[in-house]
Structures are given as C-alpha cells and as structure tokens.
Amino acid sequence: MHDRELLFDLARAAGPVGYEDSVRAVVREALAPAVDRIDTDAMGNVVGTVEGEGDREVVVAAHMDEIGFMVSRVTDDGFLRLDALGGWNAQILRAQPVTVHTDDGTVAGVIGAEPAHTRDEDDVEDIDDLAVDLGLDGDAAAETVSVGDVVTLDAEPRLLGDCVTGKALDDRAGVYAMLAAARAADPDATVHFCATVQEEVGLRGARAVATDDRFDPDLVLALDGTLERSVPGVDAAETVSTLGDGVGIKRKDASVIPSPAVIEWLTDVAEAEGIAHQREVAANIGTDTGALQNAGGAVLSGALSIPVRYHHSPVETAHRDDLSATVALLTAALSRTASLVE
Structure with a gap:
C-alpha cells in the first residue's frame, strides 16, 4: 500500500x-x-x-x-429519527456511535441498543426502528439539531493484520x-x-x-x-x-x-x-x-x-x-x- x-x-x-x-x-x-x-x-x-x-x-x-442518514424528525423527548442516504442493513446499526453534522458544527450521538434482558429477537427491521440519542432533553435537542442535518457513522480506520478496516x-x-x-x-x-x-x-x-x-x-x-x-x-x-x-x-x-x-x-x-x-x-x-x-x-x-x-x-x-x-x-x-x- x-x-x-x-x-x-x-x-x-x-x-x-x-x-x-x-x-x-x-x-x-x-x-x-x-x-x-x-x-x-x-x-x-x-x-x-x-x-x-x-x-x-x-x-x-x-x-x-x-452511505449515511438525514434527520427526518427531532422528537419531543430529544431523539432523532432518521431517513437513509443509501442502503443500510439496519440490524448492524444498534449500539453505533454517530456524528450529526449541523450548520454550527458536529454533535456526538449514539444509536441505542436494547439490553439482552428485554430485547425481542426481531426488534430491528429497518431504519424506522432506530433513533439517535444525543444525551439532551427535547428542548436542547431541538435547539441543537434540525431536520435535514446529515448523520454519519463515527468509526476510525485502522490496520487489521494484512488489511485495513473502517x-x-x-x-x-x-x-x-x-x-x-x-x-x-x-x-x-x-x-x-x-x-x-x-x-x-x-x-x-x-x-x-x-x-x-x-x-x-x-x-x-x-x-x-x-x-x-x-x-x-x-x-x-x-x-x-x-x-x-x-x-x-x-x-x-x-x-x-x-x-x-x-x-x-x-x-x-x-x-x-x-x-x-x-x-x-x-x-x-x-x-x-x-x-x-x-x-x-x-x-x-x-x-x-x-x-x-x-x-x-x-x-x-x-x-x-x-x-x-x-x-x-x-x-x-x-x-x-x-x-x-x-
């Protein structure tokens, strides 16, 4: 390389x-x-x-x-609902860190995951089943993120044996x-x-x-x-x-x-x-x-x-x-x- x-x-x-x-x-x-x-x-x-x-x-x-996402809605309790930009397998997205790109800069978020104690076996079927948690209440989230902001996965590239991954x-x-x-x-x-x-x-x-x-x-x-x-x-x-x-x-x-x-x-x-x-x-x-x-x-x-x-x-x-x-x-x-x- x-x-x-x-x-x-x-x-x-x-x-x-x-x-x-x-x-x-x-x-x-x-x-x-x-x-x-x-x-x-x-x-x-x-x-x-x-x-x-x-x-x-x-x-x-x-x-x-x-591939990424666009914010389609900011809920009253501060979560972001997403629309896909490209083709995702929604099942891999649970417990992923993400970055929200706003007009004022980037904001950290996570796509949450249900714990094993309460999870239904087939609880994630498509992007509509996912939400981004910003760690903010509804008012603060609405002030920070707008509908139409884009979202990307937060993953650093690294070496992996003879390969690269990211x-x-x-x-x-x-x-x-x-x-x-x-x-x-x-x-x-x-x-x-x-x-x-x-x-x-x-x-x-x-x-x-x-x-x-x-x-x-x-x-x-x-x-x-x-x-x-x-x-x-x-x-x-x-x-x-x-x-x-x-x-x-x-x-x-x-x-x-x-x-x-x-x-x-x-x-x-x-x-x-x-x-x-x-x-x-x-x-x-x-x-x-x-x-x-x-x-x-x-x-x-x-x-x-x-x-x-x-x-x-x-x-x-x-x-x-x-x-x-x-x-x-x-x-x-x-x-x-x-x-x-x-």
Missing part, C-alpha cells in the same frame, strides 16, 4: 450522499499536484485532468460519497487507488480523474460526468469496491471475490457489462506486469461504469474492483495487497491506452 495516511484521511472524512464537502477537500488537496487542472462541477464531482499528446481521452472515476472503504479505497495512480502514472492520453458524488443513490454524479460536453472519452474506467464474502456461514459459491487475490477485473454487475475488448486489454496488462488479479462477476451491485458506458453515447468501458468485506458497515475491510494491485494495474493501463484505442 503506497500511502496509508492518504487512505486513512479519505476513510475518516465525512461524505454522506449529497454532502461530500469534507472528503472533497481531501481529494482536491491530494489530486491537485498530480494534474494540469482541477475543477469541481455544480453537483460536486471533482475532475482533475492530465493533458496528454494526441486526441485520445480517458475518464477514470471512483465515487467519494458514503467506514466508507466503499469507495474511498477506489478513490485512494485513483489518486495514487494519478500521482504515479505517465499516461499516453488525456486523462480525466473524476471523484464522483451520489453513486450510492443511483450513479448520479457519474451520469453528470458522462453527459458533460467538456469530455469526449474514448475509454471509461471506474474503480469501486466489490463484495467479498469468504466468511463463515457463506457458501463458497456466493463469495464473489477473495481478499488478497488481487484487483478484480469486472465481467458483469447489475449496472454494466463492460466491453470485452477492455476486459482482455486489462487482463493482458496485468499479466504482462505480473499484477495479481481475479475475475469478478457480481449480480447485485452497481458501479459508476454503468452510467459512464452509454450516457453520452457508446464508449469502450471497463471496471476495476477492490474486494471489500463487510460492505456498508463501520468495519468494511480491504486487503493492502489488493489496494496495491489496483494502483499498479491502473497506473500501467493508463500508459498503454494506445494499444486499445487507436
């Missing part, structure tokens, strides 16, 4: 869907020295461009938003790999490195990039986390990817079937460079590639996937070797686009 501090800064930063300001600041600071120009569009996508020779253009995208590695791991490649690559085409927003609610930021008249890509590549389920209780046939086996080269997900020519090209580059890689087929996730592939007309498309265990939780886990492999493959591929796009 090239830069642990950068990855941890990305994972630590708050960036719930539609409110990506804090992580956007980290991205801009890291990306600006590696590109010829950097812009932020009206939706909040950050685009850093490296001008290459010739007329080939490549768009590389990774989404910087994370919140939002889907897709801060992909953003990290894109930024690291932008620093290392010597591309043979003009490359637009795009940190996108609102992926978790329908690939919205990537769709804005795909329809932006400033870009006319010959190739689009997206980086995202993919499911890694090689854990007790999950059938081996349902694992999708394996931690430590390298970068995933996507064959299919619910949003896209990448171009076979791009799949073959990425595989050839990986094998020529000795980069560990694995095949990926995922039936129930989507990625920015789905929005980039055809929103502005047909374009060659591919996707690189980082295996992430415990998706959409405060303990998302990625292997450091897989991160390094992703950086290496993207870096190498960007120097060889001429072999794919003539």
Whole structure:
C-alpha cells in the first residue's frame, strides 16, 4: 500500500450522499499536484485532468460519497429519527456511535441498543426502528439539531493484520487507488480523474460526468469496491471475490457489462506486469461504469474492483495487497491506452 495516511484521511472524512464537502477537500488537496487542472462541477464531482499528446481521452472515476442518514424528525423527548442516504442493513446499526453534522458544527450521538434482558429477537427491521440519542432533553435537542442535518457513522480506520478496516472503504479505497495512480502514472492520453458524488443513490454524479460536453472519452474506467464474502456461514459459491487475490477485473454487475475488448486489454496488462488479479462477476451491485458506458453515447468501458468485506458497515475491510494491485494495474493501463484505442 503506497500511502496509508492518504487512505486513512479519505476513510475518516465525512461524505454522506449529497454532502461530500469534507472528503472533497481531501481529494482536491491530494489530486491537485498530480494534474494540469482541477475543477469541481455544480453537483460536486471533482475532475482533475492530465493533458496528454494526441486526441485520445480517458475518464477514470471512483465515487467519494458514503452511505449515511438525514434527520427526518427531532422528537419531543430529544431523539432523532432518521431517513437513509443509501442502503443500510439496519440490524448492524444498534449500539453505533454517530456524528450529526449541523450548520454550527458536529454533535456526538449514539444509536441505542436494547439490553439482552428485554430485547425481542426481531426488534430491528429497518431504519424506522432506530433513533439517535444525543444525551439532551427535547428542548436542547431541538435547539441543537434540525431536520435535514446529515448523520454519519463515527468509526476510525485502522490496520487489521494484512488489511485495513473502517467506514466508507466503499469507495474511498477506489478513490485512494485513483489518486495514487494519478500521482504515479505517465499516461499516453488525456486523462480525466473524476471523484464522483451520489453513486450510492443511483450513479448520479457519474451520469453528470458522462453527459458533460467538456469530455469526449474514448475509454471509461471506474474503480469501486466489490463484495467479498469468504466468511463463515457463506457458501463458497456466493463469495464473489477473495481478499488478497488481487484487483478484480469486472465481467458483469447489475449496472454494466463492460466491453470485452477492455476486459482482455486489462487482463493482458496485468499479466504482462505480473499484477495479481481475479475475475469478478457480481449480480447485485452497481458501479459508476454503468452510467459512464452509454450516457453520452457508446464508449469502450471497463471496471476495476477492490474486494471489500463487510460492505456498508463501520468495519468494511480491504486487503493492502489488493489496494496495491489496483494502483499498479491502473497506473500501467493508463500508459498503454494506445494499444486499445487507436
């Protein structure tokens, strides 16, 4: 892994869907020295461009938003009711510390949990069953927090054996790999490195990039986390990817079937460079590639996937070797686009 501090800064930063300001600041600071120009569009996508020779253009995208919540109601007794920003498994959210982001700063809270003595076995079914406790009475809570404030999990990234763990590695791991490649690559085409927003609610930021008249890509590549389920209780046939086996080269997900020519090209580059890689087929996730592939007309498309265990939780886990492999493959591929796009 090239830069642990950068990855941890990305994972630590708050960036719930539609409110990506804090992580956007980290991205801009890291990306600006590696590109010829950097812009932020009206939706909040950050685009850093490296001008290459010739007329080939490549768009590389990774989404910087994370799933979170929005306050839907402040109750008379001081609790916050929530509306989801993205897809949560509500059962994992009991007993989680959270941060509420208000106009006046951040406020600590916890999502409470019933003690074992009184808990019904199936007492949490969806977000409506949860509430945030601020440790304040109703009047103080209403003065401190407003409807529409956003909420994120409070989870610090840390090393875990050969892995890293924390919140939002889907897709801060992909953003990290894109930024690291932008620093290392010597591309043979003009490359637009795009940190996108609102992926978790329908690939919205990537769709804005795909329809932006400033870009006319010959190739689009997206980086995202993919499911890694090689854990007790999950059938081996349902694992999708394996931690430590390298970068995933996507064959299919619910949003896209990448171009076979791009799949073959990425595989050839990986094998020529000795980069560990694995095949990926995922039936129930989507990625920015789905929005980039055809929103502005047909374009060659591919996707690189980082295996992430415990998706959409405060303990998302990625292997450091897989991160390094992703950086290496993207870096190498960007120097060889001429072999794919003539």
